[in-house]
Amino acid sequence: MASRIPLSAVTVGDELPALIMTFTRDDLVRYAHASGDMNPIHREEEFAKSVGLPDVIAHGMLTMGRAIKVVTDWVADPTAVVDYSVRMTRPVVVPAGSGVDVEFAGKVAAINDDGTIRVDLTATFDGQTVLGQARATVRLA
Amino acid sequence: MNREMIGHQYPASDALVVTEEIIRDFALAIGDDNPIYFDQTVAQSFGHATVCAPPTFPIVVTMAAMEKSFNDPALNMDFTRVVHSDQRFEYVRPIAVGDPLVVITVVEDIRALGNNDIATFRTEVMAHGELVVTGWSKLVVRGDE
Numbered sequence: 001m002a003s004r005i006p007l008s009a010v011t012v013g014d015e016l017p018a019l020i021m022t023f024t025r026d027d028l029v030r031y032a033h034a035s036g037d038m039n040p041i042h043r044e045e046e047f048a049k050s051v052g053l054p055d056v057i058a059h060g061m062l063t064m065g066r067a068i069k070v071v072t073d074w075v076a077d078p079t080a081v082v083d084y085s086v087r088m089t090r091p092v093v094v095p096a097g098s099g100v101d102v103e104f105a106g107k108v109a110a111i112n113d114d115g116t117i118r119v120d121l122t123a124t125f126d127g128q129t130v131l132g133q134a135r136a137t138v139r140l141a
Numbered sequence: 142m143n144r145e146m147i148g149h150q151y152p153a154s155d156a157l158v159v160t161e162e163i164i165r166d167f168a169l170a171i172g173d174d175n176p177i178y179f180d181q182t183v184a185q186s187f188g189h190a191t192v193c194a195p196p197t198f199p200i201v202v203t204m205a206a207m208e209k210s211f212n213d214p215a216l217n218m219d220f221t222r223v224v225h226s227d228q229r230f231e232y233v234r235p236i237a238v239g240d241p242l243v244v245i246t247v248v249e250d251i252r253a254l255g256n257n258d259i260a261t262f263r264t265e266v267m268a269h270g271e272l273v274v275t276g277w278s279k280l281v282v283r284g285d286e
Binding site: 021030031033035037066069073077084087136 | 167172177178189196201228235
């Protein structure tokens, strides 16, 4: 677990570089195959609408998987993440075409007694947050 | 859902042996190009024996294991009404190529919230008898309106 960021360089309130990632229908198909989650609400517009959704929605786990990139890009070694949790509060709605953008951001929320830090993450789509209580515990160098 | 199932532990899932291809496909699917997922030389420069898996990779095995338990009639769970609301992973060590991952699923909690049931499943991902990562998945099972 070799982070390139030393603990001594970090202060509570520090913002990590934000990321904007585009979600397309093709991304959802690729994630369905890689994860094994073949639920048609993530692939079939007609089915998604039949169960009351506005359109096809992204897998919540895809949003979770992308959000942590804010941390893993920053520390370089993804295994520095020792705990990661999210609440999936709203879906990312993905219409056909060029896709939609989700902005991911992170902030150092606490420096823990054991030398780890807590990073609070946000994911914003269409002006609203789609993840709640998104937190990563990270062991720095 | 059947609250008497709280604490029930399901038998270990069949092993999934981790390969470079499975890790690469998952990393590409989440849009993460970190070289530690793709390049063994880079991974080794960070002290790892093989390429490592992305933090949410364990869902590949934990979701499959949980879905088997959802089919248990004793649980009395309507999978067509399930929404995955919360996920947590606590990592013990990185997942590496060659790990034969098995999952032990435990029904940690079932509680009512209005007309819905909220079920928490704990998934213990093991390799060679040792814990690699623990997952917690909270699922909302929508009741009748």
